[in-house]
Amino acid sequence: MTKTSMTTRRTLLKSAAAGGLLAASPLMGRFASAQSSAPIKIGFQQHSTGIGAAYGRWYGRTTEAAVKLINDGGGINGRPVEIVAEDDGTDPKRGAEVVEKFANQHNCDVAFGTLFSHVVYGSAPAAGEQKLPYFVVSEGHHVASGALNRYTLQPGITDVKSQVQAMAPYVAENLGKKVTMIFPDFAFGHDHRDFFTAAIEAQGGEVLEHIAIPPTETSFTKYFPKIPRDTEVIYHVMVGPAVLTFVKELGEFFGPSAPAIFGFIDSLEAVDMASPGLEFLEGTYFWEGNPRYAQADQTSHDKMFRAAVGVDDNGASLSDSKDVSTYAHMFGCWETLHVIKAGMEAAGYQGPEDRAKLIEAVEAMTDMPESDAHPQGPKLFNGKTHQVFGVQYISRVEKGKLVKVHTTSIEDTLYEDEVDYTTMSF
Amino acid sequence: MDFGPHLLLAILEGAVGAAVLALTALGLSLVFGVMRVVNVAHGEFFMVGAVVAWFVADTVAGHPALGFTAALIIAPVVAGLIAVLVDKLVLKQVEYDPEATIVGTIGVLYILQQTALMTYGPEPRPVEAPFSTRIPLPWFEWGENGFAMFYPWGLSITSYKLFVICAAAAVLVAFWLIMSRTRYGLIMRATQLDRETALAFGIPVSRVYSIVFGIGAGLAALAAVLIVPIQQAYYLMGAEPLLLSFIVVIIGGLGSVRGTVVAALLIGMSDGIISVFLSPTLSKIIATLLVALVLVFRPQGLFGTKAA
Amino acid sequence: MSISTKSFALHAGLIAVLFALGFLLPTYHQGNLARIMVLATYAVGYNVLFGYTGLLSLGHAMFFAAGMYGLGLAMHLGGLPPVPAFIIGLIAAAALSTIVALLALRTIGVAFMIVTLMFSQAVFLTILYLGTYTGGDEGFVIAQSSRQILGYDLTHPLTRYMAALFVFSAALLITARMMQASFGQVLIGVRENEERTTMLGYDVFRHKLASVIISGTISGAAGATYALLFGYVGATFGSVQYSIFPLLWVLLGGAGTTIGPLVGAVFMFYLIDYSSGLTNAYMLIAGVVLVLLTLFARAGLVGEIRKRWIAWLP
Structure with missing residues (x-):
């Protein structure tokens, strides 16, 4: 085109x-x-x-x-x-x-x-x-x-480094300090692995197990038994077409006795929260780059942005409520x-x-x-x-909707410079 | 999780994948065996099956089982008809020339993918399972207190996954019966063995080819309908079943239903079972190499009689 | 003119035309053609095995990737200059193709297809698995400043074009010469009738082994050149898709013709590039064109020309 x-x-x-x-x-x-x-x-x-x-x-x-x-x-x-x-x-x-x-x-x-x-x-x-x-x-x-x-x-x-490290204080304080991470076994997942592991350790927590899922995998249950029993928090992030299967199978695996679950919304970006099999997500937490559902304290800017792009209060297209946006x-x-x-x-x-x-x-x-x-x-x-x-947002699933529970400060997301591009020539 | 339950779970999950893979591969094996052509678009028929299933399930109101059942019938038929059309318009025209068929079916692959993208869209979409109850599984152990039964954390399967295994097994048995006990099966086997002789005996080989191509696509679509309640319908989902079923067909040995099933079990389960011991991606690498080595040292496949 | 003189004239003429195009084409197409020549080198390598020897591999991406990562890692992690890094790339591809050949050549036909496919898949997964060094799916960038040979800046459009032309010409001339030598004739003999070639007293296995190694090494050279000229090394180039591309280019251009791989690569590139200018649904156009080509030019573009008009075409 x-x-x-x-x-x-x-x-x-x-x-x-x-x-x-x-x-x-x-x-x-x-x-x-x-x-x-x-x-x-x-x-x-x-x-x-x-x-x-x-x-x-x-x-x-x-x-x-x-x-x-x-x-x-x-x-x-x-x-x-x-x-x-x-x-x-x-x-x-x-x-x-x-x-x-x-x-x-x-x-x-x-x-x-x-x-x-x-x-x-x-x-x-x-x-x-x-x-x-x-x-x-x-x-x-x-x-x-x-x-x-x-x-x-x-x-x-x-960038992912600042997003991930800004999550650690909230996770350690509110959800638990013993974390098991599940992430895709390629660069994006490795960024999560490296940056979050360091960040949670800085908060006095630890990652018990890193479970790297091979790319192009379409079935996940077989890897979940690697989750240690004493896990307090599951940290999950998944991308690609199989994200919904991943989240569904996570729910089926745990059944009624799940640890706290914290995920990156990438695992459900463009996926309807009302999809069958996602009921277990009730009460779990997500990082959101930008809250998908219009919040109680919605700013005029978000209202205007939503209207301009054509997204309703649930983060779906105004013309098709099943066409969920990549709002984050x-x-x-x-x-x-x-x-x-x-x-x-x-x-x-x-x-x-x-x-x-x-x-x-x-x-x-x-x-x-x-x-x-x-x-x-x-x-x-x-x-x-x-x-x-x-700033980054953390939301909790309440009645099938993502409700913002925490907003990080910008300071939480900062890290030391790794490069100075301005010294390079054009 | 303990070793035993972990292994059991890996086997059960592997069985679900293997069941669907066996069906898909059976379709390819039929086409490959009878017509001797490499159908690169086979995975796209799988995708068409899944996408049609979503459309049907989305249209039919009422209990999810209704839509699912309708999809079980409609999706294979749609995929089969498309395949018959492809056979008539493309494959017959090039007289099943192996190289022309590869390019031609790559063309068909692009066409089907783009059509799906334009009509269905880029998102993966779920089809609701007709039923899906989580069934916790017990485990037995000789402990200090003697024989004990308990429910390990996470050891479970859903009723729908069990259904997929049974349904695939039923289709496989039916297919085997048709091939070995009926006149249609005889005709297909005759065509497979020797095209010229079959022609001489008055078998309408051209029509048999069309039907075989249609059935092959239909089986792939059927497998896809079974899997969409677990995975989602997605316009690029055809690549993996294509590759895996190729591998299954060759490993199993051309034209062997038994070989196809065994190979599907081997390939569907191996990486899951190895991952009990090793990290997931390393397991996939090792499983891939192992399967390749099977072929290196047994080039005719597990159940093939002569070199392919 | 004898056939070998004619074919020499054809190849020399083609290279001369490509050389001239380097100065005549507008920047955009100059850049495209540089890229296409590197890809065509890959297809030339593939054609040695598929077109001439009759062995269909679905795993050539692993050789392309071996060359690419061999050079890329040597420069990126090892800090080597381009020429030694390029040699490492070639060695990596040659070594991998030797190992693969020794195992895969126990099989023929469809089993060979699947074995190469699976080895390639294992290589692809290994690249991802070793993400700490390879950058996984993201890959890595080779710094612009290090992409220089003898003071020539390979990131400059014309220099880059000429470097691509040099590599492509080398591959083209080597294969063309090879096919005229008795070695090449034996390969064609293997393709046409393996049993007869064996009976004639040729060591078929050795010839096939050499064919896989030459084919794999040329593919690796293409991979190393791509990384050097375009500055990016990534796992996508090791995926199944990139094993199917050279098959497609060779079939489109004409299997077993020396210039077919280039024609096929040019055709496919501009088919996508132009049809994507017409519509969003360009894959649909590409698909229809491929189907039409199968129907009306079954031997590929150059193959049809040879069949219909110019029988001596090499």
Whole structure:
């Protein structure tokens, strides 16, 4: 899908055709002040097919909504934003090809949007070589670990290291200190293993057993007997198409006598909490990047974000209550686009020759207060590590809904810098 | 968990996987055995079965058992009809040329996957089981107080998982009876043994091929309907059953129902049982190598009579 | 002109055209073609075993990955410069293909398919299992600054293109030469009639063994080149999918033709690239085209040309 005309492009095309009518429209007036009215092109690397497709669909909807809002507000530096979406098939090789396509074929100003961390790793070298600013929305620790390059940034979503370590105090204090971790046996799972184990030990707790589930596994019960009897808390995180089976089988395994259960919502992202077999989750805890269910203390920003993307109070699509969103992650696209906007405005961005200026402008950012641009919560950007930090939520399942019980501070999520990208040349 | 109950659980779970795998592999074995073609799209027929099951279960109101039963009938038929169509439009046209069939069925694979993605969507969706009661299992032990029975933590299975094992066994037996006792079975076996002679004896080989291809797909779809209440229907779910059933068919020996069942048990259970002793991923690696070595030292498969 | 002169002219001409394209193509397509030539090298390696020797492997991704990780780990963890790292990649692929060959060649036909598939699957899982070193599914990036040979910056588009062309040409010429030599003729003999070749007094097993090793090592060279030129090493390249790709490219281009692998890889790349520009449902288009190709060009694109018009095509 080369140029999926999202709302923006369609509006623009219609506008162009309408000719005279346009001149009278308020939109045109706002764009008119710019030196160049050519659109700013943002390459959107989308997981439309492959294993990330469920996330890709919602990343697409969020992106569309954010761009509409930005354009309705006058675009960036007076220029409209155009999204050029390309499917990367959730494949790192295709990801790199798509980045080159953005740079050389579509002449995009920046690229953005990748979720799966192996695609980020695969694409980042291409972004660095093409000197194309590459804003990922992946929650991987890759950017902040220093493994990538100066052109790759993650300003719209927190990384797994900060998420995981921020959970440890709450888990140790409220659920128990003897933890058994169940996680997928690949890099994302290993991040959980390493960071949480260290964090819970810092709280005086311990991990009794690490159970790494092989990737592509579709049945899980056979591994659960490895859970030690004296486990007080199960910590689970699973990704991929088999997540529901995993959670269901966990419930069947324990039956009525389960320890406390704490999971990352990744285990149930895009899955309806009312699915058969999930009843046992009642009373268990989840990390949420952004609360899926509208909370009692819902902010106006979340309300506005929900409405704009088309998500109801239960986190499902307004048009289909069974189409559950990836609510804990997709806000990252929205916030990243607003960071790009703020960065381009601060840098006085005119075109590709200003790409380095754009990156410097983003690197200079620090506080990002909670607002319509940052509906998930307040954030703190670290220009040296190119990584944003922000509050995390812990929810409890009550009557089949996730109810927020704890909000971490940003300080809980901070860790020492592992890299200083600003010292690298462009 | 203690060693004994852990092993029992690994075996039970392995049996569920093996049951579904045996059915899927049986379909492939039939196609492979009779038509001698490598059907890369076999896993996609499995996926179609699961996806159709979801649509049927979603449409039929009332008790989940109603929708499930309807799916048991409708899904294999739909998958079978698609397969017959593929046979007529593609395979017959290339006269079952082995290499052309590979490319052609890769094409079919893309078409079915993309169609599923566009109509069904990228999310995995569950089908509710007609019944699913957790059954705790007892364990026996000679302890200090003599013979004792107790219920270890976590040792359990669901009634539905037991049903899957029984249902798959029933289908396997029925299939074996049809193949060995009926005229249809005779025709298929004759075609498998010698296509030319079968033609000379007036067997409509072309029609037999279509039917075989349809039944093969239908069996895969049936297996998928059985598994969707445990796993979910997902548009990329076809890859694993394809690979595993290929392995099962070759390990079991071409055209051997018995071999297929034994190989399905071997492959369905081995990694679970090894994981009682080792870490899960290491178990998978070892299980994979072991199965490969079986073939290295017995290239005709466990129950094959001649080199494949 | 004799057939060998003609085929030499064809290969020299092809390389000359590719060389010229390096300067003529717009940046985007130049980058694509560089990538395609590396993948085509992989397909050339695959074709040695499948197209010429008649052995269908479903596990070549393990050889590609052996080259890729051999080079990648040597550079990333060992800090070696590209040339020694590349040699380590080749050694890794050659060693793995020797081991696999010794075991898998006890089988033929479908059993060979499955054995290679399973060995490859075991290698793939091992890459994930050793995530501490390999980065698991995420893999790792090879620093841009270290991707230089003799002062040439391999991340520069034209240099990269020429490096890809160099590797591809080497693979193409080696295999073309090999197929004209008696060694290659024996391989074709094995494909056409193994028993007769044995009766003629050839050591079939040794020839097959050499064929697997050559095929695996060329595939490994492609993997090492990919890592070096594009800076990424990841487990996806060891997955089943990447074992099926070279089969597909070779079948599309024409099995047992020297230029078929390149044609197949170009065709498949641009089929996906262009159809994804037309519609979101590009896999549907790709699927339909593959089915049509089976129906109307069963011997593959180059294979059909050879069958219909130019019988001498190597």
